[in-house]
Structure formats: C-alpha cells, structure tokens
Amino acid sequence: MISGKTRVLGVIGHPVEHSSSPAMHNAALQALGLDWVYVAFAVRPAELRAALAGMRALQIRGLNVTVPHKVAVMECLDELSPEAREIGAVNTIHNRDGRLIGHNTDAFGAMESLRQEGGLEQFPPQAALLGAGGAARAVLYGLLQRPEVERITLLNRTPEKGEKLATELDPGGKRVRVGKLDPQSKDQVRDAGLLINATSVGMHPRQGESPLADPSCLRPGMVVLDLVYNPLQTLLLRQAQEAGARPVDGLGMLARQGARAFEIWTGMEPPVEVMRKAGMERLGKPVI
Numbered sequence: 001m002i003s004g005k006t007r008v009l010g011v012i013g014h015p016v017e018h019s020s021s022p023a024m025h026n027a028a029l030q031a032l033g034l035d036w037v038y039v040a041f042a043v044r045p046a047e048l049r050a051a052l053a054g055m056r057a058l059q060i061r062g063l064n065v066t067v068p069h070k071v072a073v074m075e076c077l078d079e080l081s082p083e084a085r086e087i088g089a090v091n092t093i094h095n096r097d098g099r100l101i102g103h104n105t106d107a108f109g110a111m112e113s114l115r116q117e118g119g120l121e122q123f124p125p126q127a128a129l130l131g132a133g134g135a136a137r138a139v140l141y142g143l144l145q146r147p148e149v150e151r152i153t154l155l156n157r158t159p160e161k162g163e164k165l166a167t168e169l170d171p172g173g174k175r176v177r178v179g180k181l182d183p184q185s186k187d188q189v190r191d192a193g194l195l196i197n198a199t200s201v202g203m204h205p206r207q208g209e210s211p212l213a214d215p216s217c218l219r220p221g222m223v224v225l226d227l228v229y230n231p232l233q234t235l236l237l238r239q240a241q242e243a244g245a246r247p248v249d250g251l252g253m254l255a256r257q258g259a260r261a262f263e264i265w266t267g268m269e270p271p272v273e274v275m276r277k278a279g280m281e282r283l284g285k286p287v288i
C-alpha cells in the first residue's frame with residue numbers, strides 16, 4: 001500500500017519501459033515489508049539536469065541510471081564513489097540528506113555473480129573479455145581488482161576502443177593486452193580459464209549470433225559469463241554448455257548489481273534470491 005510516508009526509488013533512462021529493475025526492487029521492498037516504492041522514469045537527455053533537480057526537491061531516496069545517462073549524469077552529482085570515478089560511469093545515485101552520491105555497482109554485480117553462479121572463489125590467472133563498451137569497462141575494472149588475474153585479453157570489434165579502455169584502466173599495460181574480435185577469434189581465448197562476453201552480440205533481435213563463430217576454444221573447466229540477458233539462454237552459452245564449460249547467464253549480475261544498489265539506499269541486507277526470481281519472471285517473458 002502507498003501511504004503518506006512512502007519513500008520513492010526509481011530508474012531513469014530513455015527508453016526505460018522494458019527495464020526489469022522495477023520488478024526486482026519492488027519484490028525486494030515487499031519481501032522486507034518496507035513502505036517504499038520503485039518506479040521507472042523516462043527522462044530525455046535534455047531533461048537530465050532537471051530530473052536530478054527534481055530528485056533533490058522531491059527527496060527521492062535513490063535512482064538507478066541506465067542508457068543513455070550513465071556518463072552524462074556524473075556532472076550533475078555532488079560526489080562520486082571511487083569505483084564510479086574509475087569506471088567513468090554511474091548506475092546508482094544515493095540521495096544522502098540532500099547530497100547526491102554516484103556509485104557504480106556493475107563491477108560488483110559481475111564479480112559477485114562469477115563467485116556465486118560461476119563457483120569462482122579464486123579467479124583463474126588468465127581471462128578473456130569481449131567488448132569495450134560501458135559494461136566491458138565495469139567488468140575490466142572488476143577483474144583488475146582481483147590480484148590473482150594476471151593477464152586479461154581484451155578483444156573488441158573496433159580495437160582502437162579496446163586500446164583506449166586498456167590504457168585508461170591499466171596505464172602501464174602490465175596486465176591487459178588488446179586484440180581485434182572477429183568471428184574467427186579463438187587463439188587469443190584458448191588459454192583463458194574465464195571468458196566474459198560484454199558485447200551486445202546475441203541480444204534480441206539477433207539471438208542467432210555468437211561473438212565466437214568458431215567455439216572450438218571453449219573447453220571443460222572454463223567459466224563463460226554472458227552479460228546479455230535478453231534472451232537469457234544465448235547461443236554463446238549453448239556453445240559453452242556443449243563444450244563442457246560452465247555457462248553463467250546475465251541474470252546473476254543484473255540481480256546482484258541491483259541488490260548492491262538496494263543495500264546502499266536502504267542500509268538493509270538485500271533479499272538477492274527474491275530479486276533474482278523477480279528478474280527471472282520478468283525476463284522469462286520475451287522482451288520485445
């Protein structure tokens with residue numbers, strides 16, 4: 001029930017109607033019996049600053065931020081967490097007594113999913129990361145925080161973008177080497193114990209595609225995380241399963257980045273399984 005004391009959380013993006021965050025967060029709020037509600041706000045880029053002024057005026061306690069605002073929003077905030085500053089993007093804003101603090105929970109979500117769903121307490125020394133966009137940036141940051149990951153092979157369709165990302169996050173070039181992702185890429189992936197797809201290849205409506213046209217580099221013992229969650233069962237994950245590798249879908253990361261945001265806003269332990277189940281129900285239906 002909405003009361004006179006209901007606190008408001010939400011997500012801003014454009015478009016935003018297809019977001020699964022309202023389903024996940026409202027399920028979590030209900031499970032904990034909190035008098036809070038989470039709604040989606042479609043905010044056009046030209047209205048971003050006004051939307052944040054509204055967040056202050058209406059004392060909205062927290063917002064998630066999605067495409068296309070993750071970078072532009074940084075200029076409108078009072079403070080940034082170390083992760084958000086280093087990753088260069090914000091996906092969570094906390095309104096702490098009128099001060100807007102930007103966080104990035106994507107790296108945490110990815111690493112935590114690899115630990116929980118991927119069974120990786122200790123990460124392998126070699127990892128391969130496909131992509132150099134916003135999601136790849138957060139994942140690369142997360143991998144670089146793990147000292148046991150000695151070598152990260154970053155492959156991107158446009159290698160110059162990969163080079164730029166690697167130089168920013170690994171300035172000495174000690175741990176990241178960059179290459180070109182093409183459908184036949186396999187030699188650079190073969191030695192990795194962990195493969196992460198952070199490209200949008202395989203996403204609806206092109207679910208018949210995989211970033212690896214030749215999956216012969218996938219093998220037993222390898223963990224394969226696909227960030228794509230629409231659909232959850234991607235061709236890459238089917239290739240991984242067939243090769244005897246351990247497939248991990250994007251729902252775990254989605255639920256865990258949301259759970260971390262929930263914890264920042266409420267100060268309470270998030271019901272991760274409730275969030276995961278709500279996300280699964282939402283994503284089970286094809287998102288068109």
Ligand code: NAP
Nearest residue numbers: 131132133134135136157158198199200227228250253254
């Ligand atoms: P983005 O910033 O637009 O980056 C897209 C990446 O995909 C770039 O590296 C791009 O390469 C590559 N790419 C696009 N089309 C390609 C193609 N046909 N062949 C090869 N590479 C291609 O997008 P993003 O925000 O990083 O998101 C990437 C994916 O991660 C999306 O599917 C998104 O839904 C998913 N995601 C999942 C979570 C989660 O919680 N599970 C969180 C965030 C994002 P170029 O640089 O060459 O263009």
